[in-house]
Amino acid sequence: MIADGFTVRGPSDPLVVPLGSSVVLPCYVDKPLPVTGLEVQWGRTDSETPVHLFLDGESRSEVQQQDYHDRAHFFTDQIQHGNFSLRLDNLTAEDEGNYTCKVYSLQESNETVVQIKDVERLLVSGSSRSISASVGEDVTLNCSVDSHIKPEHIEELSWKRTDGDIMVLLYLNNEALPDSLDEEYRDRVEFFTDEIPKGNFSLRLKSVRTEDKGVYMCEVFTGGLSANTTVVLERLDFSTLHLMMLFFCIAAASGAALLLCCLIYCRSKNTVTSRTIRNLQVSLVFCPNISMFFAFIFWGLTEGFLTEIIICCALNILRCFMLIWAFSYLNYLQDNLKTWIRFSSRKKELAVFTVVVYSVFFTDAWKKSAHKTSTHRIILGMFFGYVVLFSFVLSRGKSF
Incomplete structure (x- = not known):
């Protein structure tokens, strides 16, 4: 968009970014503008409350929406060069939408629109088929978290038996917590430690017993979101x-x-x-x-x-x-x-x-x-x- 004094530019295509990451919303002008009297306002098209505001030579974080507090930042040292881009941290699914960058200078104004599209949700996948085994064997219950979610960003991951809400294995603060398990599963369950950085949180259940038959749920919590998958341990053949x-x-x-x-x-x-x-x-x-x-x-x-x-x-x-x-x-x-x-x-x-x-x-x-x-x-x-x-x-x- 072109005005008499300056042109405001942004990306030509929507931004597609992974959940939990940081993204830069580009906004810049074709020539430097004087800081005196300069106002840059970032907002959402579906809300009148600013996402972030630059006014009178400084950022005004106090007027931000609560959801963007401490997550939206200007590149302050670049503003004098005409770069009004905004960095948005810890992206959530609710951040998807259209953002406007409005620039006011010497009674002239212009704007551009940046779209964040298709924010990747939290996806947890398991096995679509029931698992059968002989008593005394070891079995693997599959649970995979999308690779763009790093293990250190996972707030909590738990394996539970759905009948009775029995805790089978818990992953918290980037480590497995065996002391929190139900007594009948202690020393019989473990993660594949080398596979965790790849998002593989499959569970190894050792020495299967007849009473282990049931439905197991792998539930993940991260970034205010949660998702789960279930695995059925169905038939236990006699050994x-x-x-x-x-x-x-x-x-x-x-x-x-x-x-x-x-x-x-x-x-x-x-x-x-x-x-x-x-x-x-x-x-x-x-x-x-x-x-x-x-x-x-x-x-x-x-x-x-x-x-x-x-x-x-x-x-x-x-x-x-x-x-x-x-x-x-x-x-x-x-x-x-x-x-x-x-x-x-x-x-x-x-x-x-x-x-x-x-x-x-x-x-x-x-x-x-x-x-x-x-x-x-x-x-x-x-x-x-x-x-x-x-x-x-x-x-x-x-x-x-």
Whole structure:
């Protein structure tokens, strides 16, 4: 646009810029203008409040719109050369639109229009397909943030389970925060650290369990905007270890029922020898419990619940020794076997059980209280020490 005294020029094409970046809105004249009486006003065509104002030789930030405060700046040292361009920092989606640069000098005025078009929004993408895996495998849940968003500009990124709003992994202040996770995901989830600068915030979920099935959401917050994507962990196939666990469980249940039926039948027949009945009784005591012992071993390998596995395995082995005391044919056993059974009295069984079970309880509780103060840990240690001592004293007492 041309006036009698000067020409105001701007860009010929709209400006396309990435979210969160800085942009220069060009505005300049073809010849220098005197600073005295010069007024340069930047505004939006959809608002009467100035974006920024230069008047009486200085910038007037106090008249700016609140949204542009500390974000819009003149190149003050260039104004005397006729450069009235405006730098706009930390671009947001709301900054999209038409801007006018109006120049007033010696009762003459002119203007140009600058358009910011197609500000890139916050885009978060994941996987369009459901993910299936075998129990015990590692899976990757995809989440990518547009590469123009730098990791240091991300205010918060979280992975959550949508059922129950369970926190799976949190990225805050440019670092992952494992201490904020739900207990069942601790030590099982992580980012691909080398991929984060590329905008890849995919999640690695290690040793998948059956209860991990569900919908996971990756949610990103930056520049006053938020976006999310979801990933479905749908089908969890049984692994070989799971099939072995089911085999031993079925064998224990069906075997116990079969042995019990055989024992009842043999006892009802006077022709059956006591040796046969005794062998059935021994099998009924040992076989189901040993089968369940191995079932829990495989359960521990697939699901990873150490505390429950140790306790359940100890219980199943202990039941063998406890049930043997109900053996009505103990007197028919050989002397060395009878001596061994009597040596494994209930007092010693209780002592062994106490050491195994409570040591696992104590270790697990100690790990869970690692983030607590030393006072909490001392109290916890004293409590478990008291429990172990009480159980030991009880085991030294009379059989019951």
